[in-house]
Amino acid sequence: MTSEARPRDEKTEAIWQLLSELEDPEIPALTLMDLGIIREINLEPDGRVEVVLTTTYTACPATHFIELLVAEKLEDAGYEFRLTTKLTPTWTTDWISEEGRRKLREYGIAPPITATTSKKVLMGAKLEIECPQCRSSRTTRISEFGSTPCKSLYKCDDCAEPFEYFKCI
Amino acid sequence: MTNKNKQMALVEYAQRLGDNSLILGQRLGEWCGHGPQLELDIALTNFSLDMIGQANLYLGYAGEVEGKSRDADAMAYLRDELEFRNCLLVEQPNGDFGQTIMRHFLFSTFQHLHLEALQSSKDETLAGIAGKAIKEVAYHVKFSADWVRRLGGGTPESHQRMQTALDNLWRFTGELFETDGVDALLLAEGIAVDLSALQDPWNTAVQTVLKDAGLRLPKGQVVVSGGRKGNHSEHLGPMLAEMQFLQRAYPGLDW
Numbered sequence A: 001m002t003s004e005a006r007p008r009d010e011k012t013e014a015i016w017q018l019l020s021e022l023e024d025p026e027i028p029a030l031t032l033m034d035l036g037i038i039r040e041i042n043l044e045p046d047g048r049v050e051v052v053l054t055t056t057y058t059a060c061p062a063t064h065f066i067e068l069l070v071a072e073k074l075e076d077a078g079y080e081f082r083l084t085t086k087l088t089p090t091w092t093t094d095w096i097s098e099e100g101r102r103k104l105r106e107y108g109i110a111p112p113i114t115a116t117t118s119k120k121v122l123m124g125a126k127l128e129i130e131c132p133q134c135r136s137s138r139t140t141r142i143s144e145f146g147s148t149p150c151k152s153l154y155k156c157d158d159c160a161e162p163f164e165y166f167k168c169i
Numbered sequence B: 001m002t003n004k005n006k007q008m009a010l011v012e013y014a015q016r017l018g019d020n021s022l023i024l025g026q027r028l029g030e031w032c033g034h035g036p037q038l039e040l041d042i043a044l045t046n047f048s049l050d051m052i053g054q055a056n057l058y059l060g061y062a063g064e065v066e067g068k069s070r071d072a073d074a075m076a077y078l079r080d081e082l083e084f085r086n087c088l089l090v091e092q093p094n095g096d097f098g099q100t101i102m103r104h105f106l107f108s109t110f111q112h113l114h115l116e117a118l119q120s121s122k123d124e125t126l127a128g129i130a131g132k133a134i135k136e137v138a139y140h141v142k143f144s145a146d147w148v149r150r151l152g153g154g155t156p157e158s159h160q161r162m163q164t165a166l167d168n169l170w171r172f173t174g175e176l177f178e179t180d181g182v183d184a185l186l187l188a189e190g191i192a193v194d195l196s197a198l199q200d201p202w203n204t205a206v207q208t209v210l211k212d213a214g215l216r217l218p219k220g221q222v223v224v225s226g227g228r229k230g231n232h233s234e235h236l237g238p239m240l241a242e243m244q245f246l247q248r249a250y251p252g253l254d255w
Helices: A010-019 A063-076 A098-107 A119-123 B003-029 B038-066 B072-077 B097-118 B124-152 B156-172 B181-188 B199-212 B236-249
Strands: A038-043 A049-053 A081-085 A139-143 A151-156 A162-166
Touching: A010 A038, A010 A049, A010 A063, A049 A063, A063 A081, A139 B038, B003 B038, B003 B072, B003 B097, B003 B124, B003 B181, B003 B236, B038 B072, B038 B097, B038 B124, B072 B236, B097 B124, B097 B156, B097 B199, B124 B156, B124 B199
Parallel strands: A049 A081
Antiparallel strands: A038 A049, A139 A151, A151 A162
16 A cells, blocks of 8 residues: 555655664554555655654554654654644555565464455454464454554464454454 | 634534543543453553544644644643533443443444544544544444443343443433534534434434343433533533643643
8 A cells, every 4th residue: 555655756765765664663563664654755845855644543652652763763864854644544454565464463463354354244243363373263352452452352262372453444 | 604703613613522532531541440350441441542542633623723822732631621512421420330331332322423424524634533533433332332232131230230320321412412503603614513413323223222231211301411511510620630630730741
């Protein structure tokens, strides 16, 4: 999703590269790019760089910290910049990149299931969440709410490992 | 209509939405460390966080439109009780877990319908906030409705407590649908939500769950209201005293 928004010129590309090193403070396995939080990088007529960010959850405690991380990175690299927050289009877990989903799974967090999942869910069946350890889909939800607003708690009925699931929004 | 009128109405409108979220968020936060189970403790504080996040956006916007350099913190911490625009329902004390759940169920069912409509507001900021908040509130509706069913249909004691909660809170629900000049003005502009159109869907949604839960609606239609005009119940003041203490005692204190 983020890559689509990327303009081609060299200077903005360099800034995308620079910011792609930044990790999410809550889930360091992911970069801010994987999450799709950095929406646009624009060069302004006065030479400043505008970085457009969005938030995941309205009250994600990491929001402020993420702004600081981006600001620090740009400052260290000597850019004049301003940060803008845009709420629309609304952030969705669908924006988490394939790469991001793979990294989440490796980190032990079940990635959010995408829109095209089992049709049984439409009929009110439980979501089929795959265990990130053994990939079994026999899992049980322990708690809808977890350590951060974006996660639920599950356990695997096959390998018995508890794990976190990144909720779909 | 002048621009000044529209501006003032928009500030008021954003404050109403923000105050509903802020005050309910603060109430839910009182459960932190006191939930009946760890899972429920986390759920209630997650809800609290969602609400405070919404409040931050709404009140920040109210300050921006007002143009008097008040930010969301100034709105939250430096206004007095009479200036708060939340409805009476959200400021009611937590009571037991059942009371908190009933309050949350009645409010979030309303809030979800409201946000659904607000998403098509001509005001882009309000529509943007609604687009984000509705995804979170969908979880609130589901969770609280599940618990209303579970406790209403549970033991005689849990049933009785849920019925008491409903009997106690029902009179505050009429206020959710009250409108005044601010609503009318912004409705004509395509900004505000038409509250009268939400009443029927809300009644249906609420009554379906209450029926499943075996709970009966209180007889009589007494409506207690006034929160949006700043006429609050006796419960808001003490809560604000706690919430605002730090900024009042040490103005401008920062982390």
